[in-house]
Amino acid sequence: MPKRGYHHGNLRQALVEAALSLIEAKGPTGFTLSEAAKTAGVTPAAVYRHFEGREDLIAEAARQGYEIFADLMQFAFDKGQPSALASFEATGRAYLAFARKYPGHYIAMFESGISVNRTPELAAVATRARGVMEHAAAELSKHIPPEKRPPASMFSAHVWAMSHGVVELYARNSPGTQSPFAPEDLLESGIGVYLRGLGLIDADK
CATH class of the missing domain: 1.10.357.10 (Tetracycline Repressor, domain 2)
Incomplete structure (x- = not known):
């Protein structure tokens, strides 16, 4: 069974949207890339295919x-x-x-x-x-x-x-x-x- 989250047509954008919701809730330094990945429904490793780190995502x-x-x-x-x-x-x-x-x-x-x-x-x-x-x-x-x-x-x-x-x-x-x-x-x-x-x-x- 494919991992949850890989149904996204645009994973990069899904991660941005996850980051935006976390920024609103916790501030720009109050979340980790792992949390962004979890919110987007993907593994933490998937984030690094699109962003080098949290600052790049922000x-x-x-x-x-x-x-x-x-x-x-x-x-x-x-x-x-x-x-x-x-x-x-x-x-x-x-x-x-x-x-x-x-x-x-x-x-x-x-x-x-x-x-x-x-x-x-x-x-x-x-x-x-x-x-x-x-x-x-x-x-x-x-x-x-x-x-x-x-x-x-x-x-x-x-x-x-x-x-x-x-x-x-x-x-x-x-x-x-x-x-x-x-x-x-x-x-x-x-x-x-x-x-x-x-x-x-x-x-x-």
């Missing part, structure tokens, strides 16, 4: 996460067109939505300690994701006089950091960090304060 989970993230960010940007402001705000909200819907991927991407430069494929898709927000920032900052215009990479990094902070503090059920405001409201108001400071939206909005 890196692939992160790469797939960035693919989803980049697509989601691009969709949000396109949906906001033709308004540069709407597109920019939509990419910020997309960050929060991604973290909620794909927690395993999010942790693999941002909390595992895996460098985005670990593989060329991971670096490329991470750059694509970052590029969507930089493009949104560049489009919006066209309304700022050139001599006062921050670099698009800095502009987008500020909002990325703000989005990340809201996710980490208030959207991940962290003990003792409950806010009287919904994470979406915190992010929207924070982006509003930032954009008003740059003169991109009226002070009374």
Whole structure:
């Protein structure tokens, strides 16, 4: 009788999905390759046909996460067109939505300690994701006089950091960090304060 798990049409992907469920339950360093193999229904030796170690497995989970993230960010940007402001705000909200819907991927991407430069494929898709927000920032900052215009990479990094902070503090059920405001409201108001400071939206909005 064949071993349980070998019916998978794509064992490599089954292992990634097993890792994602373990990452959500135990964190990126809280499981072993043997546990991932058991969750996927295969022998530990089968893992090494596809991944050299746990970090390689997590890196692939992160790469797939960035693919989803980049697509989601691009969709949000396109949906906001033709308004540069709407597109920019939509990419910020997309960050929060991604973290909620794909927690395993999010942790693999941002909390595992895996460098985005670990593989060329991971670096490329991470750059694509970052590029969507930089493009949104560049489009919006066209309304700022050139001599006062921050670099698009800095502009987008500020909002990325703000989005990340809201996710980490208030959207991940962290003990003792409950806010009287919904994470979406915190992010929207924070982006509003930032954009008003740059003169991109009226002070009374």
